[in-house]
Amino acid sequence: MISLWFEQIDGKIYCATQKSAKIVSHLKNNPVCGFEIAADKPPYKGIRGEGTVKITNNGNTILDILIKKYLGEKESTLSKYLKTNSNTEVAIEITPHKISNYDYTKRMKDTVLSTGKECPTCGSKNCESVNKGNTDVISTWEKYQCYNCKKFWYY
Ligand SMILES: [Zn+2]
Secondary structure, three states: OOOOOOEEEOOEEEEEEEOOOHHHHHHHHOOEEEEEEEOOOOOOEEEEEEEEEEEEOOHHHHHHHHHHHHHOOOOOHHHHHHHHOHHHEEEEEEEEEEEEEEEOOOHHHHOOOOOOOOOOOOOOOOEEEOOOOOOOOOOOOOEEEEOOOOOEEEO
16 A cells, blocks of 8 residues: 555546556556545545556646645745656556545544543543644643544643
8 A cells, every 4th residue: 555645637536656666567567446535644534445547647747736736836845856757757547436435533533542631622532742743843832632623722
């Protein structure tokens, strides 16, 4: 399983990757794939499906669209780096056949994350510090988010 940036255009899903990537030769040999579009933080909800895959040569165009979507219009080191290799970029085009939605929001309502903190608004223990790894924050206050009622608060 790999995670890729994606964009939906006319009912198809597009990703971009380097021509030499393992996933490309794999998909050429076996042009059917399962996919999942999901948030990378709880509550977990999204769509899952199956589709046929075509590798197309408009990777360049798709990459531009993805950079705008995920990095914005402003040039960054990452966007510049990605563009230097864009001539060997191919697009992965997925035509979905089966799609199903899933939503674990309800099921996760009572999830207790290991933080041991309780949301002051709704009392759920499905809360997590959202400061982690953010070294820009020079503060002794820690920001928490409740995934149940979506509120933020500070400790
Ligand atoms: Zn809450």
